Amino acid sequence: MRVDVAPGVEKALREFVLPEELGFGAVDAPVMFSAEWRLGQWGPASLLPHGPIGIAPGARALHYGELVFEGLKAYRVSRAGPMAAGARCDQQPPNLFRPDQNFRRLQLSARRLSMPEVPEELFFAGLESIIRACADIIPRRSGQSLYLRPFLFGTESGYLLRNSHTFRFMVIANPVEAYASGSPSVAIERRDVRAASGGVGAAKTSANYAASLRGSSAAVAGGHAVALWLDAAEHRYVQELSGMNFFAVIDGDLHTPELDTAILPGVTRDSLIQLARHQGFEVHERRMDIDELLNQISSGRCQEIFACGTGAIVMPISALADTDARLFRPPQTNVIAARLREDLLAIQERRVPDPFGWVRVVS
Numbered sequence: 566m567r568v569d570v571a572p573g574v575e576k577a578l579r580e581f582v583l584p585e586e587l588g589f590g591a592v593d594a595p596v597m598f599s600a601e602w603r604l605g606q607w608g609p610a611s612l613l614p615h616g617p618i619g620i621a622p623g624a625r626a627l628h629y630g631e632l633v634f635e636g637l638k639a640y641r642v643s644r645a646g647p648m649a650a651g652a653r654c655d656q657q658p659p660n661l662f663r664p665d666q667n668f669r670r671l672q673l674s675a676r677r678l679s680m681p682e683v684p685e686e687l688f689f690a691g692l693e694s695i696i697r698a699c700a701d702i703i704p705r706r707s708g709q710s711l712y713l714r715p716f717l718f719g720t721e722s723g724y725l726l727r728n729s730h731t732f733r734f735m736v737i738a739n740p741v742e743a744y745a746s747g748s749p750s751v752a753i754e755r756r757d758v759r760a761a762s763g764g765v766g767a768a769k770t771s772a773n774y775a776a777s778l779r780g781s782s783a784a785v786a787g788g789h790a791v792a793l794w795l796d797a798a799e800h801r802y803v804q805e806l807s808g809m810n811f812f813a814v815i816d817g818d819l820h821t822p823e824l825d826t827a828i829l830p831g832v833t834r835d836s837l838i839q840l841a842r843h844q845g846f847e848v849h850e851r852r853m854d855i856d857e858l859l860n861q862i863s864s865g866r867c868q869e870i871f872a873c874g875t876g877a878i879v880m881p882i883s884a885l886a887d888t889d890a891r892l893f894r895p896p897q898t899n900v901i902a903a904r905l906r907e908d909l910l911a912i913q914e915r916r917v918p919d920p921f922g923w924v925r926v927v928s
């Protein structure tokens with residue numbers, strides 16, 4: 566499909582300098598992608614210099630949370646070692662990891678909010694035009710990548726409680742380090758609720774983050790990385806972290822909460838389940854009672870816990886903190902998590918063969 570390249574794009578790319586310190590989202594790629602939907606159809610798509618956008622102050626995305634998004638990474642890691650010597654392996658094209666899954670999830674999120682679907686062609690034109698324009702500024706060290714953030718939002722102004730009639734689909738990007746936070750503790754949130762059964766928890770939409778902000782900020786203020794959420798009806802079953810899915814190693818098997826309408830179906834979660842089974846692990850997707858889990862941690866049956874998502878890939882968790890400040894610390898941290906993280910990252914970075922067909926090269 567045709568993508569108009571706005572004046573200023575070439576200059577923005579030419580003037581961009583990749584800083585040494587990237588962080589996670591601190592550096593903006595110099596270009597962004599945009600297309601608008603009105604009168605029931607998509608208008609022309611364009612690549613623009615990165616910068617502020619005009620939005621009506623009454624836009625529904627701002628007032629009613631009519632916004633869905635995605636997050637995925639493009640990799641272009643340098644090859645090291647004897648094979649690479651003089652082989653110009655750095656010229657290899659960038660690649661995405663399971664972008665079809667992000668496309669599918671964006672459609673499910675849009676459908677849940679009764680927003681128009683982004684056509685597959687438009688979604689990939691957005692990703693690929695940014696990746697091609699930024700190919701030379703994708704950082705090359707293992708763990709680094711170009712993080713891509715596609716999002717769709719309602720732009721119509723007005724207070725009537727219905728969907729917007731106009732929308733905008735955009736993709737912005739950031740060169741990033743692997744989101745690294747060591748092995749933090751995580752705070753169990755027993756009061757607030759992030760997502761209820763039948764709500765929008767399984768959609769990647771701003772509303773879920775709004776609901777989680779107070780718990781997340783309280784967790785950080787208490788010295789923890791983030792909150793662990795429980796189900797809305799009984800405040801008893803583990804859902805996930807504010808932006809990552811949850812796993813526990815119990816008696817040598819992997820356990821993770823089974824998906825429902827309140828849990829975000831992570832691409833990393835699904836990939837780890839498949840990868841772990843491929844490596845011979847038993848993986849159980851089931852309801853996980855928080856108090857049972859805490860007992861298993863205390864008795865040592867639960868050996869290790871970790872979280873996963875595109876940003877961190879796998880984040881080891883050193884302990885769960887309960888609301889009475891008691892800390893539940895499994896006997897080991899970052900043993901199985903580290904192994905799964907490295908094995909998944911090696912596939913994502915094309916350092917090993919990809920038996921699952923997950924990698925998509927952008928030529």
Ligand SMILES: *Cc1c(COP(=O)(O)O)cnc(C)c1O
Pocket residue numbers: 636769773805806807808809810829830831832833834873874875876
């Ligand atoms: C995006 C997200 C995840 C992780 O999904 P990935 O596809 O693995 O990046 C988990 N939980 C929430 C709430 C999320 O928004």
